Amino acid sequence: xxxxKVRIQSLHWKNIRSFDKLDAPGLxxxxxxxxxxxxxxxxxxxxxxxxxxxxxLLRSVFTGKIPEETNExxxxxVAENTESMLNDSSEFSxxxxxxxxxxxxxxxxxxxGGDHRFFTAGPRGDQQGWHPPPSxxxxxxxxxxxxxxxxxxxxxxxxxxxxxxxxxxxxxxREFGGYSQIHxxxxxxxxxxxxxxxxxxxxKSELEDEIGxxxxxxxxxxxxxxxxxxxxxxxxVRSELFDGxxxxxxxxxxxxxxxxxxxxxxxxxxxxxxxxxxxxxxLDNVQPLQDTIDNLKTKYRTETEKLLESLLDPINTFDSSWxxxxxxxxxxxxxxxPADVGKGWLLKLAEEDICICGTPFDDExxxxxxxxGDQHLDRxxxxxxxxxxxxxxxxxxxxxxxxxxxSDLVTRTGNHLGEKTxxxxxLFLTESSDExxxxxxxxxxxxxxxxxxxxxxxxxxxVRTTNNMEWLRGEGLDTGINSTGQPTTSVGTIQTVExxxxxxxxxxxxxxxxxxxxxxxxIWKGLLLARSVLGxxxxxxxxxxxxxxxxEATSIWRSMPAAGSERNLRxxxxxxxxxxxxxxxxxxxxxxxxQSVSACYSIALAISRLGHISIPSVSDTPFAGxxxxxxxxxxETISGSWDxxxxxxxxxxxxxxxxxxxxxxxASLHQxxxxxxxxxxxxxxxxxxxxxxxxxxxxxxxxxx
Amino acid sequence: MSNxxxxxxxxxxxxxxxxxxxxxxxxxxxxxxxxxxxxxxPDLIDLRQRLLTLGGTR
Numbered sequence: 001x002x003x004x005k006v007r008i009q010s011l012h013w014k015n016i017r018s019f020d021k022l023d024a025p026g027l028x029x030x031x032x033x034x035x036x037x038x039x040x041x042x043x044x045x046x047x048x049x050x051x052x053x054x055x056x057l058l059r060s061v062f063t064g065k066i067p068e069e070t071n072e073x074x075x076x077x078v079a080e081n082t083e084s085m086l087n088d089s090s091e092f093s094x095x096x097x098x099x100x101x102x103x104x105x106x107x108x109x110x111x112x113g114g115d116h117r118f119f120t121a122g123p124r125g126d127q128q129g130w131h132p133p134p135s136x137x138x139x140x141x142x143x144x145x146x147x148x149x150x151x152x153x154x155x156x157x158x159x160x161x162x163x164x165x166x167x168x169x170x171x172x173x174r175e176f177g178g179y180s181q182i183h184x185x186x187x188x189x190x191x192x193x194x195x196x197x198x199x200x201x202x203x204k205s206e207l208e209d210e211i212g213x214x215x216x217x218x219x220x221x222x223x224x225x226x227x228x229x230x231x232x233x234x235x236x237v238r239s240e241l242f243d244g245x246x247x248x249x250x251x252x253x254x255x256x257x258x259x260x261x262x263x264x265x266x267x268x269x270x271x272x273x274x275x276x277x278x279x280x281x282x283l284d285n286v287q288p289l290q291d292t293i294d295n296l297k298t299k300y301r302t303e304t305e306k307l308l309e310s311l312l313d314p315i316n317t318f319d320s321s322w323x324x325x326x327x328x329x330x331x332x333x334x335x336x337x338p339a340d341v342g343k344g345w346l347l348k349l350a351e352e353d354i355c356i357c358g359t360p361f362d363d364e365x366x367x368x369x370x371x372x373g374d375q376h377l378d379r380x381x382x383x384x385x386x387x388x389x390x391x392x393x394x395x396x397x398x399x400x401x402x403x404x405x406x407s408d409l410v411t412r413t414g415n416h417l418g419e420k421t422x423x424x425x426x427l428f429l430t431e432s433s434d435e436x437x438x439x440x441x442x443x444x445x446x447x448x449x450x451x452x453x454x455x456x457x458x459x460x461x462x463v464r465t466t467n468n469m470e471w472l473r474g475e476g477l478d479t480g481i482n483s484t485g486q487p488t489t490s491v492g493t494i495q496t497v498e499x500x501x502x503x504x505x506x507x508x509x510x511x512x513x514x515x516x517x518x519x520x521x522x523i524w525k526g527l528l529l530a531r532s533v534l535g536x537x538x539x540x541x542x543x544x545x546x547x548x549x550x551x552e553a554t555s556i557w558r559s560m561p562a563a564g565s566e567r568n569l570r571x572x573x574x575x576x577x578x579x580x581x582x583x584x585x586x587x588x589x590x591x592x593x594x595q596s597v598s599a600c601y602s603i604a605l606a607i608s609r610l611g612h613i614s615i616p617s618v619s620d621t622p623f624a625g626x627x628x629x630x631x632x633x634x635x636e637t638i639s640g641s642w643d644x645x646x647x648x649x650x651x652x653x654x655x656x657x658x659x660x661x662x663x664x665x666x667a668s669l670h671q672x673x674x675x676x677x678x679x680x681x682x683x684x685x686x687x688x689x690x691x692x693x694x695x696x697x698x699x700x701x702x703x704x705x
Numbered sequence: 706m707s708n709x710x711x712x713x714x715x716x717x718x719x720x721x722x723x724x725x726x727x728x729x730x731x732x733x734x735x736x737x738x739x740x741x742x743x744x745x746x747p748d749l750i751d752l753r754q755r756l757l758t759l760g761g762t763r
Contacts, residue, residue, distance in 0.1 A: 203753055529760065534738070
């Protein structure tokens with residue numbers, strides 16, 4: 001049974017763009033009619049009537065977030081052939097059936113005073129503000145990116161590549177997986193992989209206050225004061241590492257810069273892909289050449305990996321008798337001394353007054369060395385070493401044929417790839433216009449610079465935030481952790497720490513020392529243990545479910561027309577967004593608009609299935625880039641997958657649907673006249689003949705307003 | 706959903722072993738999780754008491 005079941009019952013506009021007052025479905029006097037709670041709802045809205053506006057308003061109703069920019073939603077009127085916007089308040093409301101209880105959530109936009117508000121009418125009466133039931137609130141409050149997966153248009157579908165990342169999925173997974181309360185207790189994972197926030201954070205703050213208040217009473221020892229100084233240093237350094245200091249950017253700035261760079265990279269890739277599609281692929285013979293280049297790239301990578309394997313195999317780089325060398329060293333790991341030199345040394349040692357360990361020798365000890373020394377000597381050792389040295393005096397080169405072969409293959413494939421790439425570039429430059437060639441050059445240059453910038457930013461962020469201590473040690477960046485693995489308790493060292501995770505360990509250790517010295521130690525130990533155990537468990541669960549959702553979404557995506565037409569496509573939700581793959585190769589630079597739209601459906605469906613939730617899908621102009629055959633396949637998939645789905649379509653998309661939707665709920669929002677305020681007057685009509693015949697002069701298979 | 710919660714309990718057992726928890730500590734953590742699922746996150750006084758016992762258990 002669904003834990004959260006939501007249905008859209010009706011939509012209501014007042015003084016919003018083209019609509020003076022409109023109810024969908026229409027009212028019977030004062031009685032509301034409702035959309036069907038199952039199946040498709042096709043709302044035909046010609047371009048420039050407010051499809052995108054409706055979508056944005058509906059997102060606000062779901063997230064409880066008042067949009068920053070509301071001016072564009074004012075009522076449009078025409079006076080003397082000039083359009084203007086009224087300052088009258090606008091209202092939008094949606095009646096939602098949430099777990100079988102009806103709620104009306106209204107957004108009132110006060111354009112003059114800027115006092116925008118929500119109102120909620122539900123089974124327990126009317127309230128100011130946004131007050132849906134807790135299960136709905138926990139799922140959607142403030143989560144625009146999540147809502148955009150269910151309520152989307154072509155534009156948000158394109159952007160979801162970067163928006164649908166690990167964080168978005170994590171919050172959706174925990175909510176719909178039913179274990180968000182654990183996060184309410186332990187908090188959220190921070191950038192260093194630890195957890196902060198939640199009720200445990202309140203207890204941590206209380207403990208810190210208690211420690212602080214003891215300190216104020218002057219009961220601290222010198223050591224406790226020193227630990228307190230260290231704690232203050234930790235907080236100062238953490239603030240610097242997060243927020244930056246002077247010319248040294250902090251994690252926040254680096255993340256912002258990385259996000260901007262990634263977005264720009266997506267734009268560049270999209271534009272380069274458009275150029276390839278619009279110009280490159282129109283050239284004669286370019287497709288076979290492009291295929292050859294793609295194959296050579298794969299071969300080049302495979303051959304390079306083989307060369308690396310050959311180089312790393314000692315049998316290829318050392319003498320052919322490498323096994324003998326290995327066995328020799330294994331045999332001599334017994335810690336015995338060679339008898340020839342060791343015997344004399346032991347006898348001489350037994351004559352001394354004091355042992356090398358500092359203990360004075362007595363006769364019994366001397367006797368023991370003389371009688372048992374042989375047990376620690378090896379008569380064959382010098383002979384073996386000598387034999388080994390003679391054996392390898394004239395070292396023969398190993399047979400390096402496999403390395404040479406692998407290296408030749410890499411060189412040849414690289415040269416071949418270079419030739420074909422040059423051939424392609426020459427063909428492209430000869431056949432395309434100067435402007436396009438220059439734009440492409442500039443984009444490639446910018447991409448090269450951006451690639452380096454992104455790599456550097458990722459490296460710096462890794463240094464600041466990783467919890468991989470092995471790597472930090474290898475890079476010499478583990479300042480703050482001493483050679484025995486213990487966190488420092490020195491202010492001077494803390495000031496040079498570069499990694500936030502190390503800083504956290506230092507802080508945790510200091511708090512533990514302070515708490516332990518003041519009887520709060522057990523609470524502190526319990527807190528750390530609970531957070532560590534539960535944090536590790538929910539992190540693993542999140543990762544497992546993220547993989548499950550990626551697989552499930554891939555399977556749904558492949559069943560859809562846009563992605564199903566290409567073989568071996570798969571999508572994967574990764575740390576920095578969603579990636580699309582063809583087979584086992586590198587991530588694809590971009591996918592088509594139709595593929596993005598179907599990916600939105602797929603992810604949203606996969607999330608719904610995880611939580612056994614039932615939420616409507618709402619999409620605006622969803623058939624951009626579709627043809628007739630794709631729409632038929634789309635209909636089969638969507639009508640069988642969603643309990644309730646709503647489409648805001650223009651008249652061109654309606655034509656593409658043909659008779660597919662004739663058993664679904666179809667209605668038109670169309671202009672009948674001009675309203676008394678000088679704006680357009682729209683009515684809502686469920687007449688199917690009108691639905692079939694309505695034409696919009698500006699309607700195409702693309703977006704609009 | 707119930708599968709997800711069952712899997713969470715399995716992972717908590719694994720994680721407790723990796724953190725060197727005793728059987729008694731594991732039982733206390735599982736009791737905390739059960740209480741959280743059934744009644745919401747314990748209030749501060751209750752939670753402090755649970756952590757005190759957990760931290761004091763060997």
